[in-house]
Amino acid sequence: MTAALVEAVEADGLLLHNTSPHRLPEPVGVPTWQYAHSRTPLAAADATLYCSQWLADEWGAASADVCWQGVPIPPWPAVIGADRPCLPERPAVQDGSATVRVIDREFLVVGRLCTPTPRKWPTDVLPFYAALTARCPFVWWEFVGCPRVLESALRTACAGRATFWSAGWERRDRYFTWDALLYHHPRLTESFGRTVAEAMCAGCVPIVDGRGGFREQLDRGGGFLCGTFSDFVTALDTLRDTATRQAIAHRAIEVARERFSLEAFARRLTGWLT
Numbered sequence: 001m002t003a004a005l006v007e008a009v010e011a012d013g014l015l016l017h018n019t020s021p022h023r024l025p026e027p028v029g030v031p032t033w034q035y036a037h038s039r040t041p042l043a044a045a046d047a048t049l050y051c052s053q054w055l056a057d058e059w060g061a062a063s064a065d066v067c068w069q070g071v072p073i074p075p076w077p078a079v080i081g082a083d084r085p086c087l088p089e090r091p092a093v094q095d096g097s098a099t100v101r102v103i104d105r106e107f108l109v110v111g112r113l114c115t116p117t118p119r120k121w122p123t124d125v126l127p128f129y130a131a132l133t134a135r136c137p138f139v140w141w142e143f144v145g146c147p148r149v150l151e152s153a154l155r156t157a158c159a160g161r162a163t164f165w166s167a168g169w170e171r172r173d174r175y176f177t178w179d180a181l182l183y184h185h186p187r188l189t190e191s192f193g194r195t196v197a198e199a200m201c202a203g204c205v206p207i208v209d210g211r212g213g214f215r216e217q218l219d220r221g222g223g224f225l226c227g228t229f230s231d232f233v234t235a236l237d238t239l240r241d242t243a244t245r246q247a248i249a250h251r252a253i254e255v256a257r258e259r260f261s262l263e264a265f266a267r268r269l270t271g272w273l274t
Contacts, residue, residue: 003028013273019043033273037069037191049272052213055191067272068217070265071197077173107140107161108239110207111178113195116145116167123150124186130157131229136236142178144171175202180239182207184232193217200256203249207235217259222252 006014006028013031016024024032024043034045039058042048049067050056056066114120129141141158143151145167155162165171175181181199183206192213196206200222208214210225218225224235239245258264 051192054213067268070262073201074172074175109178110139110180110182111142113144126157133158135233175199175204178204180205197260200252203253222255
């Protein structure tokens with residue numbers, strides 16, 4: 001980004017998104033704002049906005065400069081479980097092509113959706129899922145974005161009770177077929193969980209590490225923050241009760257609409273810019 005380009009498009013300001021210093025090698029002559037979503041070297045700006053309170057604290061910034069990200073409601077799938085405990089309003093189906101698949105409710109369907117990189121899928125997840133599968137034989141696992149090199153070993157860790165999906169923007173429709181989103185990483189602390197916010201929008205209950213930005217996303221209910229392996233087991237066991245799962249899922253939708261919708265994000269961002 002150069003001053004000449006900013007002048008050519010007659011920009012009144014420049015909003016940077018987690019932009020590194022080498023992408024902005026010179027002053028551009030208009031006000032600049034940096035929207036940070038990770039603890040990484042960032043280009044200098046007139047003001048900086050942070051995607052979570054946790055990240056602002058990491059940078060030593062003020063709470064007034066926190067702006068949670070907004071996410072769109074995931075796309076509605078053509079195939080869903082017939083007895084999902086709660087769903088947001090269903091979009092109109094014009095061609096009558098939507099079908100319903102009955103999921104064997106002997107199992108709780110629990111998914112993980114991550115960027116398909118080794119950093120997001122460390123080999124540490126293998127013993128974690130093996131132990132969870134042994135303790136929770138009532139769970140059927142689904143994985144979106146698992147690297148191919150890990151897929152066979154992860155299927156074995158899950159005792160064969162696993163379905164794998166390739167990564168893709170459209171795969172967010174899986175949230176509507178899952179009872180819960182489960183995420184654990186032994187070393188990586190997330191500044192903000194976009195997948196957590198997306199899952200909540202769909203009434204899919206997050207079960208996640210109790211650290212980083214996850215803590216403020218779930219501080220008003222709608223999911224589980226886990227500090228130990230036993231916490232993950234307890235959360236899964238709690239969701240076996242349909243009425244309990246329905247109540248938590250409804251709460252997830254309420255919190256997501258209030259905090260993580262695109263409309264809520266627009267209000268926060270434009271208010272801050274003003």
